Amino acid sequence: EAGVAQSPRYKIIEKRQSVAFWCNPISGHATLYWYQQILGQGPKLLIQFQNNGVVDDSQLPKDRFSAERLKGVDSTLKIQPAKLEDSAVYLCASSLVQGFWSYEQYFGPGTRLTVT
């Protein structure tokens, strides 16, 4: 079974530029998550989709971050314009839905973003 795919793996941009990350979840996983992990910290949830609907985006800085999940499969996360504090690893994860609960999340390898 293929895992969660993410691209690119690394990205370096200057502040005020825009950037987009792509995620392809495990086939059949209805729930998709984007996390931001700043160095030395645990992942912080940015947005959670169930199929192509947003379940939780309370911690997404909506003035600069946007995300979409078309057709309930792939997802893109965009930052425009980027700030220095956006330097982090962006992790995508997916999980099956079992009733209201989904159990373990399967994570992709992450995209390491450096904003200079």
Added chain:
Amino acid sequence: AQKITQTQPGMFVQEKEAVTLDCTYDTSDPSYGLFWYKQPSSGEMIFLIYQGSYDQQNATEGRYSLNFQKARKSANLVISASQLGDSAMYFCAMREGSVADKIIFGKGTRLHILP
């Protein structure tokens, strides 16, 4: 207030010894789940073990076990017979509530296994 607290930023353990990574949590929701993830230097997050708040027995998965003490709101990870490949960051995480299953992560513990 922090929902998940991991008080050990780093630990050094001799190979083959058992190690306990501490995690305490805070919730008023009677229905919740606790997770442990491993993050090697390569960056991917690897699921290790899950404990539900209503589970009667402590979860075990191979060399991993979760010491769940509900009254103390503690969910420590125990790794038996540690191996060099266990060197990594370890995150404790919690899901609470029965609708939007958001997972909150602790700050992590970096475990170093010494040969």
